Amino acid sequence: DGNTQFERVGADVTMKCGSMDWDATVTWTANGTDIDESHLNGSYLILKNVDLAQSGQYSCYEGSSWHLKYQTSLKVGTPPREPVLMCRSNNYPKGFYCSWHLPTPTHIPNTFNISVIHGTKEMVCEKDAVPKNRCHIRYLQLFSTVKYKVTLTVTNALGKNFTTLTFDEFAIVKPDPPESVVAKPVPNNPRRLEVSWQNPSSWPDPESFPLKFFLRYRPLILDQWQHVELSDGTSHTITDAYAGKEYIIQVAAKDNDIGTWSDWSVAVHATPWTEEPKHLTTEAQITETTSASTSSFMAPPTTKICDKGAVVGSGAVAVCWTAGLVVAAYSVLFI
Amino acid sequence: MAGADSPSAALRRRDLCARGIRLAGKMRSDVVDLLDAYVERQGLDASASVAAVEGVPPAAVEHWDEQTGTQRLLENLAAYRAFRALLAQMLEEQREQLGEADAALGRALAAVLLQVSAFAYHLEELLRLESRGPPSEEEDGPPPQPRGLFEQKLRGLGVLRELAQWAVRSARDLRQLAKPGPGAGSAPSPAESP
Numbered sequence: 001d002g003n004t005q006f007e008r009v010g011a012d013v014t015m016k017c018g019s020m021d022w023d024a025t026v027t028w029t030a031n032g033t034d035i036d037e038s039h040l041n042g043s044y045l046i047l048k049n050v051d052l053a054q055s056g057q058y059s060c061y062e063g064s065s066w067h068l069k070y071q072t073s074l075k076v077g078t079p080p081r082e083p084v085l086m087c088r089s090n091n092y093p094k095g096f097y098c099s100w101h102l103p104t105p106t107h108i109p110n111t112f113n114i115s116v117i118h119g120t121k122e123m124v125c126e127k128d129a130v131p132k133n134r135c136h137i138r139y140l141q142l143f144s145t146v147k148y149k150v151t152l153t154v155t156n157a158l159g160k161n162f163t164t165l166t167f168d169e170f171a172i173v174k175p176d177p178p179e180s181v182v183a184k185p186v187p188n189n190p191r192r193l194e195v196s197w198q199n200p201s202s203w204p205d206p207e208s209f210p211l212k213f214f215l216r217y218r219p220l221i222l223d224q225w226q227h228v229e230l231s232d233g234t235s236h237t238i239t240d241a242y243a244g245k246e247y248i249i250q251v252a253a254k255d256n257d258i259g260t261w262s263d264w265s266v267a268v269h270a271t272p273w274t275e276e277p278k279h280l281t282t283e284a285q286i287t288e289t290t291s292a293s294t295s296s297f298m299a300p301p302t303t304k305i306c307d308k309g310a311v312v313g314s315g316a317v318a319v320c321w322t323a324g325l326v327v328a329a330y331s332v333l334f335i
Numbered sequence: 336m337a338g339a340d341s342p343s344a345a346l347r348r349r350d351l352c353a354r355g356i357r358l359a360g361k362m363r364s365d366v367v368d369l370l371d372a373y374v375e376r377q378g379l380d381a382s383a384s385v386a387a388v389e390g391v392p393p394a395a396v397e398h399w400d401e402q403t404g405t406q407r408l409l410e411n412l413a414a415y416r417a418f419r420a421l422l423a424q425m426l427e428e429q430r431e432q433l434g435e436a437d438a439a440l441g442r443a444l445a446a447v448l449l450q451v452s453a454f455a456y457h458l459e460e461l462l463r464l465e466s467r468g469p470p471s472e473e474e475d476g477p478p479p480q481p482r483g484l485f486e487q488k489l490r491g492l493g494v495l496r497e498l499a500q501w502a503v504r505s506a507r508d509l510r511q512l513a514k515p516g517p518g519a520g521s522a523p524s525p526a527e528s529p
Contacts, residue, residue, distance in 0.1 A: 093399070143504040144395035145496050147384070170503070208510045257363070257503050 004073045006108055006157035007050055015045040017060035018070035025063030031056040050076050052107055077108030079159025085152045087165055090202050092173045092209060092255060097136040098125060098165075100152050110156045119146040144169055173259025175211060176200035178234070178251045183270035190243040193217075193270050196235040197251050200262070211253045214261060219245040220269075231256070246271045348464050352513035355457045356506050362450045363502030369443045370495045376440050377488045388493035390478040392417045394500035399507075407508040408462050412469060414501055415455040420478050421494045422448040428487050451498070454505070461512070 007013050017026045022042040028035040039046055047054060055077075060070040081103050089096035098114060114135055116123040125135035145168065153162040178197040186192035195215060199206045210232065216225040219242050230236055241247060250264040374381045387393060392414040396402075402410075426444045429437070459469040 141395045141397050142399045143500045145385075145393070145500055146395070207514060208507055210510070257360070257506060 003071075004075060006075050006077060008158050009051060009076055009078055010049055013045075013047040013050055013074070014041075015047075015058060015060070015072065015074075016070070017043045017045075020060070020062070020069055026069065027061045027063065027066075029059045029061070030054075032059075047074075050074075052076050055107070075108045075157075077106045077156065077158060078104070080106050080110055080154040080156055080161045082161050082163050083112070083152050083154045085150065085163050085165050087148075087150055087167065087172050089169075089173045089259070090176050090200070091204050092175075092259070093139060093142050094204050095136055095138040096172055097128075097134055098150055098152070099131070099134040100154075101133055102154065106156055106158070108156050108158065110154050113153045113155070115151045115153075117149045117151075118144070125150075139169070142169070170258035171260075173255050175253045175255065175259075175262045176202045177262045177265040178213065178253050179265070181249065181251050181265045181268050183247070183249045183268045185270060185273035186237070187273055190272050190274055191239060191241050193238040193241050193247060193249070193272055194235065195238065195249055195251070195268075197265065198234060200253060203253075210256045212256050214252045214254070215249065216251075216264070217241075217247050217249040219247055221245065241272045243272055244274050344464050348461065349513055351457060351461050351464070352509045355454065355461070355509045356513075358450065358454055358457065359502050359506040359509065362447065362454060363499055363506075365443070365447055365450065366495055366499045366502060369440075369447055370492075370499060372440055372443060373491060373495055376437055377491065379488060379492055383489075383492070385489055385493040385496065388490050390417065391421065391490070391493050391497050392501070394497055394504045396504070399504075402508075402511075404512045405462075405465055407512060408458055408465065409470070411501075411505050411508055412455060412458040412462065415451050415458065416472060417478070418451045418494065418498055418501070419448065419455060421490075422451060422498075424478060424480070425487075425491050425494060428491075432484070432487075447498075 005013075005015075015028075017024065017028075020026060020043050022044065024043045026040075026043040028040065028045045035045065043060070045058065045060070055075050056073070058072050058074055059068060061067065062069050083100050083102055085098060085100045087096055087098040098116075100112065100114075102110065112133065114125050116125050116137055118141070121140075123137055123140070125137050127135045147166050147168050150165045150167075151162060152164075153160060177200060179200055181195065181197040183193050183195045186194050195217075197213070199211055203209070203211065212232070213230045213234070213236075215228045215230065215236055217238055218225045226238075226240070228236060228238075238247075238249075247270055248267050249270065250267050252261045252264050254261045371381075373379075394414070396410075422444060426441065426448060429441055429444060462469040
């Protein structure tokens, strides 16, 4: 007979060979492989302290005729632990969804049953086809002070468990992150970056339920973020960027009045505008520096080149001594 | 008086809505602070469920998105008139109970009462623009008085909680009202985000 048998990990399992007597001669197989007689007690198969690897098809054959007398599919697993449940409204005021999972797998099939109660009213949570561990509810009422109570029960052949969440309408409102974040340099502005984004497409009515935004940005070379909160609009100009440095920028959203901040948007990178180096007319091999670096100095075109040997100092402040003389002369002129 | 659809009426409506939205935001913030202080000073459990209290207008509404502008204004006005009477009663009870011992709570209650009155006036102005005019205040007398001290405290909790919800709802209602379209009963001027 085909049937399924569920057993807990660590249990001792005894399988009878159908209606065969205890003292009958039988052969047991597991997934087609003969099982050693040491596991037999008469015609009974004894499996001690079963583990997951022992799941499979077990068959019992009469000794001489090899007739199949009994067959079972053994599934070793565990009863469910308390499930993890989360409910959230990313499409307020239309409704909310709840999703769940088990903290550890049971290795056997589980069924989930969810109940949603608002005051005395039982509401239907419609299960999503994909993903399977999710259902959604349409709000019947808005602005209610009565809390929602969601109970998720998980059941399998070895046991059941449940968890309950209680929350009010406003607390679970959390939009999806802003979309289409774009950051661009501003021409002729070495310290500016223009950032724009869009409301998350899942937010149904941004006009009546406007979102506010939180922008964070930092140069890649630093760990510290700068933050700006914006109460309206879907764009912002950063005006204190370090010239010439690549920035990483993210935006988050929140309903203007209720709920919590979204996760951060996908990060975008941008570098502020820098001036193109001027074309030099001399044949000299003058090291080019960008005008965005305020500490650099562009030698005038008539300046002689430096021989490598004439360089004094090192690193960013290396100065050719002949050029230094020219600089000094110019400085005197401008004092 | 300008017709409900005239450009000046539309501008006035938008202006009243924008100011009303700001007032509702401030009111909510103050009510939330007051709620925290009230719970603490009255020795209540913040998570206690309070059943619907008689005389406290519930903010909960079904088919909110289908309401007309006039319905929104009328329901809001009825609510804030009720809150005005309830808060006045709470203020009286609080003075009798605690006297001068908790002047800060009394001042906070009085400040919220003022905002509620101001908001009710705002709503009356908006209704006048609808060429409908606000309904006269019903002469029902003061709201029912809770019998014991504990009942008073629980009712106070219920009042402030519902008022906090109303403040959020009112901001949403006014935003709906500020939108052009049949529901808002507004003039055909182009919509701008507030």
